[in-house]
Amino acid sequence: MNKAITNFSKIRILIIGSGIIGKSNAFTLSNHGFDITLVDQNEQHNSSNAALGILMGKVYQKRKGRSWALRQKSSELWPKWIKILQNYNSKLRFEKPFFQLTNDLEKFKKLTTFANNNPNDDLETVIANSYILNSINKIFKGNKLQGIISHQDGRISPRVLIETLNVVLKSKNIKTINNKIIKIEKINKSWYSKLKTGEILISEIVILCNSLDALKLISPEKYDIKLKPVVGQAVEITNREKNSDFLSLPKVLNINGKNLITISNKKIIIGSTDEYNFKPEEFYLNELFEFLEQRPNWLNKKNITRKWFGIRSRPEGEGSPLLKSLEKGLILCSGFYKNGILLAPACSHWVSEEIKKHI
Helix, strand or coil: CHHHHHHHCCCEEEEECCCHHHHHHHHHHHCCCCEEEEECCCHHHCHHHHCCCEECCCCCCCCCHHHHHHHHHHHHHHHHHHHHHCCCCCCCCCECCEEEEECCHHHHHHHHHHHHHCCCCCEEEECCCCHHHHHHHHHCCCCCCEEEEECCCEECCHHHHHHHHHHHHHHCCCEEECCCEEEEEEECCEEEEEECCCCEEEECEEEECCHHHHHHCCCHHHHCCCEEEEEEEEEEEECCCCCCCHHHCCCEEEECCEEEEECCCCEEEEECCCECCCCCCHHHHHHHHCCCCCCCCCCCHHHEEEEEEEEEEEECCCCCCEEEEEECCEEEEECCCCCHHHHHHHHHHHHHHHHCCCC
């Protein structure tokens, strides 16, 4: 390893985009001794702001293809990541389990069949009126919910994860620049990346992790890259009813396709929407309140205490995410749609292996 660090320390890598994916790549690559610089002007407004941090690996029902392979790899790597990252921040947690529930009988039958067909994945079927659902039924009274529990899936707080990665990268002396790359150009064997302020950064490798903004730095037609924006809205609801306690709920659950995250005894997050646009619309916000047959009184827009949105990117014409070497020294790691946190370990591992082909 020392020999590898000696060799790799002369390789300059520029990572454009400092969301969860950019930071995860920097974290993985830092273990190989590269000279790494991370650049992003819009860290507070990147696509990571749309992340809820829900990791749905085992409940993913398509059990073949690249997407499944990436989930398997991440499922293998996340426990190792957690162990390392907790050395830097003890607040980082992988909150389990994950409840996937529905009041649609046909969907429940499919979930049951899926769980039965995968007995080694720690999936538990829960029927309506099961004691396990007592607290959930109390909060969502009137809805006959049932489904499966995935004991290996759950949630990692995006905010805590980013804070932790920031501490790790600082400890490893990763250079970070709060600026915007406006142009990249290859001259001989090096890449020249121009900052908005006029400075030029020279590197042997550029990794594009800046979501939709990556298209502004390359020729999408040349590389046949298509990304479309997907707005994701989420809300924080405060329950003002006296005898209701959200802490009695699981930390994370999905009901009829909507994700719910318990924050405190009176607060819960609900998300997210899929809006193929650059701006959130009120019409889609309604989806976060209309996913149940019988809506409890607290599930009301009047109880919104915070709302936000983020713009994610989704590939057109091919699967998510985009992991490609566009040419020597130029790697694209983008288009994660909803799975940035889940797939971060697997994709940063892919990048670290792919870089070996470029040096």
